[in-house]
Amino acid sequence: MSTPPIISARGLSKSFRGPGGRTVDAVRDLTMDVAPGTLTAFLGPNGAGKSTSLRMLTTLLRPTGGTATVCGFDVARQPAQVRARIGYIGQKNGAGQYQRVRDELLSQGALYGLSRAETRRRVDELVEALGLGDLVRRPTLKLSGGQRRRVDIALGLIPGPQLLFLDEPTTGLDPQSRAHLWEHILELRRRYGTTLFLTTHYLDEADQFAERVMVVDRGQIIADDTASRLKTDLAGDRISLTLGDDPAAAVVAVRRAAGAVGAGGAEPEAVPAGEGTHVVVAVEHGERVLPALLRELDRDGHTVLTAELARPTLDDVFLRLTGRSLREERTDPSRTDPAPEATSVGAPR
Numbered sequence: 001m002s003t004p005p006i007i008s009a010r011g012l013s014k015s016f017r018g019p020g021g022r023t024v025d026a027v028r029d030l031t032m033d034v035a036p037g038t039l040t041a042f043l044g045p046n047g048a049g050k051s052t053s054l055r056m057l058t059t060l061l062r063p064t065g066g067t068a069t070v071c072g073f074d075v076a077r078q079p080a081q082v083r084a085r086i087g088y089i090g091q092k093n094g095a096g097q098y099q100r101v102r103d104e105l106l107s108q109g110a111l112y113g114l115s116r117a118e119t120r121r122r123v124d125e126l127v128e129a130l131g132l133g134d135l136v137r138r139p140t141l142k143l144s145g146g147q148r149r150r151v152d153i154a155l156g157l158i159p160g161p162q163l164l165f166l167d168e169p170t171t172g173l174d175p176q177s178r179a180h181l182w183e184h185i186l187e188l189r190r191r192y193g194t195t196l197f198l199t200t201h202y203l204d205e206a207d208q209f210a211e212r213v214m215v216v217d218r219g220q221i222i223a224d225d226t227a228s229r230l231k232t233d234l235a236g237d238r239i240s241l242t243l244g245d246d247p248a249a250a251v252v253a254v255r256r257a258a259g260a261v262g263a264g265g266a267e268p269e270a271v272p273a274g275e276g277t278h279v280v281v282a283v284e285h286g287e288r289v290l291p292a293l294l295r296e297l298d299r300d301g302h303t304v305l306t307a308e309l310a311r312p313t314l315d316d317v318f319l320r321l322t323g324r325s326l327r328e329e330r331t332d333p334s335r336t337d338p339a340p341e342a343t344s345v346g347a348p349r
């Protein structure tokens with residue numbers, strides 16, 4: 001990394017005293033460097049340690065081990081300097097209840113010590129960037145979940161942070177509001193070049209929008225790369241074919257054809273399917289392999305009844321790494337109740 005990292009953590013850890021005096025290692029040995037201007041997604045099931053990591057990086061929780069710098073300052077020793085440079089949108093709604101949206105945004109500027117003129121300029125800019133024009137005169141109490149999340153993000157951005165932490169920004173929103181919020185998040189990046197570090201349960205969001213995905217499980221980062229590399233390296237593509245042969249002949253045919261087109265290696269798996277046999281084989285670069293494989297099978301005189309290419313998802317990656325599906329991990333029975341969530345850093349609301 002040529003420019004210094006905006007987040008740098010070495011062995012960052014946090015243990016809590018759980019029920020019955022049991023120790024909960026919420027975050028274990030978190031080590032990472034994050035480049036400025038990037039969008040990183042912290043992806044993991046409930047209780048994986050995502051919020052705890054964020055709360056340490058935003059100085060809201062004191063680590064029990066390791067070190068971290070954010071915007072060049074030590075989170076434990078220089079929390080005020082860190083807070084002055086970051087925004088944090090927690091899981092619970094930060095926006096007040098009765099104030100009108102515009103008044104709330106203006107008060108936020110005053111809390112951060114911005115001049116009135118500077119605050120107005122920022123508010124106008126963010127109202128436009130986040131599409132809040134029609135909402136500014138309404139009390140936040142009357143807003144929908146998605147609208148309120150946008151106001152939260154505007155509040156977090158009023159002081160012009162270099163780095164914005166978002167804890168599950170889209171949880172609880174319907175698909176349309178999620179898509180809308182993402183448009184705005186991406187627009188913010190284009191405009192201000194803000195570094196974004198967010199947690200999410202949503203595999204599709206991490207896949208589609210993040211440049212870097214860190215998969216977290218049981219307090220540890222278990223994978224860290226672009227979504228596309230994680231999928232290619234850890235899960236691979238899958239070609240599913242239905243051949244008009246019996247299972248043994250179908251497996252031999254696919255194994256031979258895959259070897260002939262340079263995609264051998266993985267053992268094809270066969271399942272009898274009606275008139276023929278369904279065979280699944282894992283390959284790399286399935287889009288290139290599939291046509292060649294079909295030509296090869298045809299040349300060998302096999303009848304291919306159906307052919308399908310399945311691209312892996314981040315869930316396949318998680319499954320491969322942990323043997324569990326992230327989709328089924330939405331609740332964690334061992335979870336204990338965390339302390340009340342603080343929703344902002346830098347200034348009280």
Ligand SMILES: Nc1ncnc2c1ncn2[C@@H]1O[C@H](COP(=O)(O)OP(=O)(O)OP(=O)(O)O)[C@@H](O)[C@H]1O
Binds near residue numbers: 017052334336337
């Ligand atoms: N204040 C606390 N006291 C005791 N245990 C805690 C506390 N905060 C978090 N934990 C525990 O630490 C672990 C990690 O929790 P954390 O909230 O960081 O997970 P998460 O990945 O953010 O989950 P979610 O996606 O549900 O928000 C969990 O087992 C949780 O119960």
